[in-house]
Structure formats: structure tokens, C-alpha cells
Amino acid sequence: MSLLKVENLCKSYRESTGKLEVLKGINLAVESGEMIAITGESGSGKSTLLHLLGMLDSADSGEIFYFEKLKKATDKDINEFRNKTIGFVFQFHYLLEDFTAEENIAMPMFLATHNFGKSLKEARNLLHSFDLYGRREHYPNQLSGGEQQRVAVARALINKPEIVFADEPTGNLDAKHSDELIGLLVDLNKQNNQTFVMVTHNLEIADKMHRKFHLEYGVIIK
Amino acid sequence: MYKVIIYFIKKYIFSNRKEWLRSDSVFMVVGIIVSVATLTIAQAIFEGYETVLKETILGANSHIYVFLSSDGYLNKDNLAELDEFLTAQPEVAAISPIIITQVMASGNGKIKGALLRGINWQQENQPTLYREKVFAGTYDLSDENSTVIGSKLAQALNIKVGDKIKLISPMNSKMTPMGVKPKQQEFTVGGLYESGMYDYDSKYVFVNYATAAEFSAMEDEFSMLEVKLKPEFIEKADYLAYRWQVFLDYQYQISSWIDFNGNLFSLLTLEKWVIFIILSFLILIASFNVVSSVSTSIIEKRQELGILKAFGASHQLLQKIFVGKTLIISVIAVSLGQILGVLIAKFLSWQKFFVLKGDVYFLDKINVQFSVLSWLLILGVSLSIVILASFIPLRKISTLEITDILRGKN
Ligand SMILES: Nc1ncnc2c1ncn2[C@@H]1O[C@H](COP(=O)(O)OP(=O)(O)O)[C@@H](O)[C@H]1O
Ligand SMILES: [Mg+2]
Numbered sequence: 001m002s003l004l005k006v007e008n009l010c011k012s013y014r015e016s017t018g019k020l021e022v023l024k025g026i027n028l029a030v031e032s033g034e035m036i037a038i039t040g041e042s043g044s045g046k047s048t049l050l051h052l053l054g055m056l057d058s059a060d061s062g063e064i065f066y067f068e069k070l071k072k073a074t075d076k077d078i079n080e081f082r083n084k085t086i087g088f089v090f091q092f093h094y095l096l097e098d099f100t101a102e103e104n105i106a107m108p109m110f111l112a113t114h115n116f117g118k119s120l121k122e123a124r125n126l127l128h129s130f131d132l133y134g135r136r137e138h139y140p141n142q143l144s145g146g147e148q149q150r151v152a153v154a155r156a157l158i159n160k161p162e163i164v165f166a167d168e169p170t171g172n173l174d175a176k177h178s179d180e181l182i183g184l185l186v187d188l189n190k191q192n193n194q195t196f197v198m199v200t201h202n203l204e205i206a207d208k209m210h211r212k213f214h215l216e217y218g219v220i221i222k
Numbered sequence: 223m224y225k226v227i228i229y230f231i232k233k234y235i236f237s238n239r240k241e242w243l244r245s246d247s248v249f250m251v252v253g254i255i256v257s258v259a260t261l262t263i264a265q266a267i268f269e270g271y272e273t274v275l276k277e278t279i280l281g282a283n284s285h286i287y288v289f290l291s292s293d294g295y296l297n298k299d300n301l302a303e304l305d306e307f308l309t310a311q312p313e314v315a316a317i318s319p320i321i322i323t324q325v326m327a328s329g330n331g332k333i334k335g336a337l338l339r340g341i342n343w344q345q346e347n348q349p350t351l352y353r354e355k356v357f358a359g360t361y362d363l364s365d366e367n368s369t370v371i372g373s374k375l376a377q378a379l380n381i382k383v384g385d386k387i388k389l390i391s392p393m394n395s396k397m398t399p400m401g402v403k404p405k406q407q408e409f410t411v412g413g414l415y416e417s418g419m420y421d422y423d424s425k426y427v428f429v430n431y432a433t434a435a436e437f438s439a440m441e442d443e444f445s446m447l448e449v450k451l452k453p454e455f456i457e458k459a460d461y462l463a464y465r466w467q468v469f470l471d472y473q474y475q476i477s478s479w480i481d482f483n484g485n486l487f488s489l490l491t492l493e494k495w496v497i498f499i500i501l502s503f504l505i506l507i508a509s510f511n512v513v514s515s516v517s518t519s520i521i522e523k524r525q526e527l528g529i530l531k532a533f534g535a536s537h538q539l540l541q542k543i544f545v546g547k548t549l550i551i552s553v554i555a556v557s558l559g560q561i562l563g564v565l566i567a568k569f570l571s572w573q574k575f576f577v578l579k580g581d582v583y584f585l586d587k588i589n590v591q592f593s594v595l596s597w598l599l600i601l602g603v604s605l606s607i608v609i610l611a612s613f614i615p616l617r618k619i620s621t622l623e624i625t626d627i628l629r630g631k632n
Contacts, residue, residue, distance in 0.1 A: 047629070056532060057625045083534020090628060094529045098237040108533045114225050155533075167628075 001068055003162055003195055004030040004053065009062035011048055022048050024218030026062070030163065033193040035186070037206035040215035046199040047167055049215065053197065054086050054165045066162075083112050087156030087164035091171040093148035095140040095155075101147075102127060102136040105154045112159060119158070126154040130184070146177030150184065157188070166198040170205065182208060223539065230543045231550060246515040247551070253508030254555035255562060258604050261501040262563025263570070265596045268494040270571065270589035272487070274418070278585060279483055282417035284318075284349035284448035285459045286466075289475045295443035300474075304447055307470065313462055316347040316450040323438035323445075326390040327371070327427060329379035336375060337425045338389065340434020349450035352415070352428065359383035359413030363430040369409040373416040374424035385411050389427065394439040405437060420584055460484070498599075505604045509611035516548055517615040527619060528627030537620045544619070548612035549605075556604045564592060 009026040012019050022045040030036055040046050051057040053064065058073045065071065066085065075081070087108075095104045105126055106119035113119060127133045130150050140148055149169060156164050166185070170178035182205055188194045198209065206212050213220045288304060290296055296304070301319055308314050321340035326333055341352060343363040353361050356370055363370065371387065381387055387409050394405040409429070416423050435441060451459060459478035467476040520527070527540055567590040570576070577586045 051625050051628070054532075056628070079531075079534045079536045081534075082532065088532055094525070094628075096526055096529065098233050098239065107530075110229070111226065111530075111534050111539075114223065116225070116229065 002029040002065070003032045003034075003067065004197075005065040005068070006053070007063045007065075009049070009052060009064065010060045011045070011052060011057075012060055021218055023052070023059075026218075026220055028213060028220060030195065030197060032162070032195055033189070034195055034211065035189050035209040036197045037209035037212045038197065038199045038215060039201055039203065039206050039212060042201070044215045045218060046215055050165050050167050050197070050199055054088060055082055080112075083108055084159050085162050087159070087161035089149070089152050089156050089164065089166040089169045091168040093140065093145075093152040095148060095151060097140055100137050100139055101132065101143065101151045104140070104151055105158055108155060109158045122158055123154070126158060130154050144177075145173055146180060149173060149177070149181055153181070153184065157194070163195045163197065166196060168199055168201070170200070170202065178202075178205075223542070226539065227542050227546050231547050234543075234547055235550070244518075246511070246518050250508070250511040250515040251551060251555045251558075253511045254505070254552060254604065254608060255559040257501070257504035257508045258556050258559025258600060259563035259566060260504055261498065261600050261604070262560050262596075263567045263590075264497050264501055265494070265600065266563065266567040266590040266592055267570070267588060268490070268497065269593060269596065270567075270591035271583075271585065272490050272494070273591050274587075274589040275490075275584060276487070278418040279479060280456065281351055282355070282419045282422050283479055283482075285451045285456055286449035286463050286476060286478050288447040288449065288466075289445075289477075291473055291475045295440055295445060296447060297443055301444065301447070303470075304474070307466075308447075308449060311462075311466075313451050313455040313458075314449060315452045316345075316349045317447055318342050318345055318349050319444035319447045321431065321434040321438055321440060321443075321445050323391065323393055323434065323440075325427065325437060327375060327379065327387055328390065329381045329385065329387045332379050334375060334378055335425070336371075336389070336427045338391070338427050338429060338434055338437055340429055340431045340438070343428070343430060347450075349448040351417075355415050355417050356413040357416050359411070361413050363412075363428060365410075366430070366433050367407070367409050368412045368429075370413040370415050370428040371411055372423040372426040373414045374420065375427070376411065376414050378424065381411055383411055383414060387411055387427075389437065391437040394437060407433075407437075418585060418587075420586060502603055502607070505607050509607050512548060512552070512608050512611040513614050516544060516612050517618065519547075520544065520615055520618045524618075524622060525627050528622055528624045531622065532624050532628075537622070540619050541616045544616060545609065545612055549609060552605055552608040552612075556601055556608070559604075560597065560600060567592075 006026055006028050009023055010021070011023040012021040026049060038046050038049065048057070052059050055071060055073045055078050063070055071081065096107070099107070102120060102123045105123035106116070109119035109122055110116055124133065124136060127136050130153070132147060132150060132154070135143060135147060143151065153169070170181055173181060185196055185198070186208060189196060200206055213222065288296070290300065296319060305317065308317050318341070323338045325336050325338045327336040342348070343352065343361070357373070359370070361370060362368060369387065371381070376382070379387065388406060389409060390404050390406040392404050395402045396405070415426060415428065451462070455462065460480040463476040463478040463481065467474060530540060531537065571588050571590040576588070578588060579586070
């Protein structure tokens, strides 16, 4: 049973010049414990695809299955689904400025359980394993770019999601921090069997993944 | 859910960025404070006026007045009949006949119209409070040349206790070889009377029965009978007056303080509500600031809101956070407005530079009063308006597109 299966996914945007067809029938499947890279030129629709997979946006046509179950971004329970089954890491850390590192990490769990103490404890465990415990009470603007991105990864993981979507997570990092972050994700995959789908146009990074999909002309070219 | 909401509200209010110190929040808070304070002051003044006016009217008047229905005055037989009837009524506390006649009062070269009142000044339990309202000099009308006069009349004639005053009556004039000579007599002012009713204080002149009889040319006759009711029946005075009038076969015209002042109080109540409604519009206007402040806050936080949505926060939750935040700020602002209003109202009633026109408003002092009812009412009305206003921009949250935010589009 595939964790995620996509059939004939199409997405277009209406623009002043007419319809811009970004995705023209995407088919793919992701198994539990896999690390997948999605590569492609800038503007090829990688983010669009990731948003559709992560239920942040609706497709024009086509279907997305999680564990063989049809899912739509308009489903009633979609907030809970996003909260528990999916984790996100973006190119920008998008941490909440008014909240400390540990509060940011605890946030998805707090939203799910309404138990702040428990969420904070879990956040601290993650901070330990990410070597950030000393930074737990720092606000995002007091952290370096690499630390911000690791905090963002911890936040994506706190609810133990089945799958984590990462959209160019190293896009804003220098080579050293970029390597560190990818190393962290690979470790997480090895230790916890964590599934990742990562958009990147760094081929070196893509090569470290189990499988690569290349997006071009709105379809996947292996 | 409420735990989450409270957590977020605390974060926003105590955040280092102190967004509530921004100009739009400050405008919103100041707008609410000023409009609520205005409303509070207006209500306090109206209620104070109403209460004090009623107290004053009831303090300076008896509750029921009995006149003869036909032209003329109450004679001995009438009084005997009324005395027998009224003292048998369980509602009656005291009765006393009174002589009233118009006179001219002159002193220090000035002259004023006045109302001479011949009273049973020695009566222990008087229907109208006289003894208690004499604030200077003594209350002693035993001498035929002694009088107690209203404080405002004394002021107008520049008269102090112990001074002389001359009263002139056209009623009891005598033909003399020189022509018609009105009755006139000089009195010594023994005391000053002050009821708080401008009209009374500027007109009343009290003398004993004998003197009044002479001035009015009434022998063993009285203008009317004053009746005081037991406190629990004061509000039913109009009904009692009517009942007695019927019982006594319409031989007497019996009126109550409600007949004389009832319209005034209904008008006051009406006015109080009209002012309340008009001033509530101030709060409505202040709530426009609430709309813009909440909008600004949502627009400024849209990235944060988008991220929270991506991590599973429903837009209902986010909306509740914003409403809760506005609610807390509004409760504080409304309370401050009420406190400010009370302080200003207290100041207005304390100061002496600005007074009411006594001849128009009966009272010249500004009185204020605060009731729990109007406190709750103002709190309820202003909070409802403000909270409803804060709902208007909430639509912005439900239409937030996460993908737009992630792409950095505005
Ligand atoms: N909301 C939108 N409206 C119109 N065009 C869009 C919108 N979002 C993305 N696009 C266009 O769709 C194409 C794919 O965008 P995107 O998925 O962000 O590409 P990538 O992440 O691969 O760089 C781009 O040409 C982009 O301009
Ligand atoms: Mg992209």
C-alpha cells in the first residue's frame, strides 16, 4: 500500500494572457520510508505540485490518495489532516516572530492536543536531538539561518507526520549549513524511517535521495 | 480550544513588538474611552438631576393638595369634614391647612413679587418640611412682625437675617381720603428658607396664620389643605387623590404631586433615553476605528496566519483569537471610559464655575448619580457595538490563500 499516490493531476492558473497550464497530468507514488527528490527548472511547477500534495491547494483535475483513500483540499477534516499527517518545511523558515524556538516547534502539537505542557516537552526533546537545546528560548530573529531552518524542520516533525514536504529547504543556506540540514534529514530517514518529498534544484542533494522525479513541461520525466 | 485562544492573545498582548501601542490601536482605544466617558457623564447627570429633582420636589411640597371645587376657600366646616375623613385614612401621615396670597416684597429699595404663605408653623408633624429647610436664623413665626423668607428672594433684595422687609398686598386695600391704600406692613426677617427649588426659594415668604389672614382678607378661611402620605404610598398619590375626590362627591378638587410633576418626570425619562441613543452613535463612530485596527492587524499578520493554517489551525480558531483580542482591549477601554466618565461627572458636580439656570431647570446645581443599571447598560451596549464591528474584517481571515502567502504574493 503506497503512502501517497497521485493520478493524472492537472493544475492551471488564469492569467491576463490566458490560461497557464502548469501541471498537465502528474502520476507518481511514494512509499513509506522513502526519500524523494523533485527537481526541475525554476517555474516548472515544483512548488505548485508540492502544495497540491500537501492539501494546501486544489487541483483542477486528477486525484490524490493517502493510504488508498481519496483526499481533497476542500475536505472538512483537512485542517486536522494537515496538522497530523503532513509536515512542511519551506524555503523561508516562516517561524512565528512572537514565539520562541521551543514555542514555534510546539505549535502544531499544541494546536492538535491543546496541551501546552506536553507539547513543550516534546519540543524540547526535539531541540535536544537537533543540538539546539541551548537556543530554546531564543526568538527567530536571534537564530542563524541554519538554526532557523532546523527549528522549522523540528516543527514539521513534532506531530510525527507520515510524510514531510520540503520546498527547497536549503535554498537560503550556504553550502555548509545546507549539507548539515540535508545530513539531518537523511539521518531522520534512517533512524525513524521518516518519509520525505523534497523539491530542490541542487542535483548533488537530489542524488542523496532514494528516487528522483524531474518535472518538465508539466509532466514528470524520470 | 479556549486554552489555545488565550495563549495566543497573551502572546500578542505581551509580545515585544507591542502592536497595541501602534497608532491605530491607540486611536481605537482612545475613541472608545472618549465616547464611553461622554455617555457615562450624560447618564450620570440625567440620573442625578432626576433623583435630586424628585427629592427636592417631594421635600418642598406635600403629596396631596385639597382645594374647594367651586370658587372660594375652605371654611371651618370644610376643614372639619376633611379632617375627620383624612385622619381616618391609613395612608395619611399629616395634614395642615395653608393660606396663600400674592404680595409684593420690598427691601433696600428693590421690589419683587412674592408668595405669602400662612402656615401652622408650630405643628409638630407638618405635611411640608419647613423647619428643616430653614438654614439661617431661626424658625419662629410667633410674632406678627416676624417672617422667614426664601434664600433667593433674600439674595435678590439684598437682605440678611435680622433685616427689615416690607410686604404689600393689593388684596386688603383700604379706601382713604388719599385714594386706595394697599395693606402694607414691615417685618423682621428671622430666618432664611432654602428648598433647592429655585421657584420656591425666590418667592416664598412665611408668616403665621393671623398675619396671612389679614394680608389675604380671609377670615377663618384657608386656600387649601396639604396632605402628607406615608412613604410607601407616595408613588400612589395620584390614585389616592382620585379616589378621595370621588368619595367626597367632587366637592373638593384633590390633586397630587404626580399630577403636577408627572409629565416632567416622563419627559425626563424620555430625554434620558434619547440622549443615550444619540450618544451611542459616538461609540458606533469609535467602532469604525475598531474595524480598521483589526483589518490592519490581520493584513500585517497574514503571513503568520497563513503558516498557522498550513499547520492545521482552522480559520474559526484564528478568527476567535482576533475577536478575543479585540474583546479584551475593548473591555479595558470601556472600563477606562466609564472610570473617566465618573471622574469627570464627579468633578462637574463638585465645581461651582458652571451652574444650571435655576429658573429653567428648577435646580441650579449639577448633581450626578451612578446606578448599576446604567453602568451595565453602557458596558453592554458599547461592548456589543465594538465586538460586532470587530467581526466585519474577519472575512479577510477565511479568504486567506495559503499558497499566495507562501509565494510571497500580496
Ligand atoms: N497563483 C498563481 N497565479 C498565476 N500563476 C502562478 C500562480 N502560482 C504560480 N504561478 C505560475 O506557475 C508556474 C509554476 O510556479 P511554481 O510552482 O512556483 O514553480 P517552481 O516552484 O517550480 O519554481 C510559474 O510560472 C508561476 O509563475
Ligand atoms: Mg518553487
